[in-house]
Amino acid sequence: RKEVEQDPGPFNVPEGATVAFNCTYSNSASQSFFWYRQDCRKEPKLLMSVYSSGNEDGRFTAQLNRASQYISLLIRDSKLSDSATYLCVVNVNLRDNNDMRFGAGTRLTVKP
């Protein structure tokens, strides 16, 4: 089993739609979780951290489900500019907080 797994997609949705991605992780003791966004042929950029209580930033909501070992990202009212690849990132090495694992990414295309 991969340490961090994502559905690669692609997810093709119309503008205004709500879309959700999940990401599963293998180490039940992992403590740090993030969503990064990567545009085509660009570098990844932090979208949001994922906290135990869940967190929201505008149209984006991130949640953590420790029992089932997954994190989720919900995007409401999708915009054309949301088209990108969304990377799930998890700290899997509990002795080293810098050792992060990236999922392969979920590609989202928002269409007019």
Added chain:
Amino acid sequence: NAGVTQTPKFRVLKTGQSMTLLCAQDMNHEYMYWYRQDPGMGLRLIHYSVGEGTTAKGEVPDGYNVSRLKKQNFLLGLESAAPSQTSVYFCASSRLGRGAEQFFGPGTRLTVL
């Protein structure tokens, strides 16, 4: 502030050649990282550094060496390039602290023939 910069942006090597990728950051970050990104595999950590003069192995360190002689620079070396090292290489940096945001450079596209 330039953030994280990488040199070169593109490079083509022949099998067996060597090269060094340079990463520089101007944010006074303690931590620096080298990743490679291949289609369908996401980013994989090659080596990282938690401070000047220190380095550590990541998930896929074989075939690479690194050095951090100055806090702002992190070098990635390929001593004898192989076609399997064809990839996009990203450097990143972050401040101290668990869960700190990583800031990435624009990447280096390396092709080994």
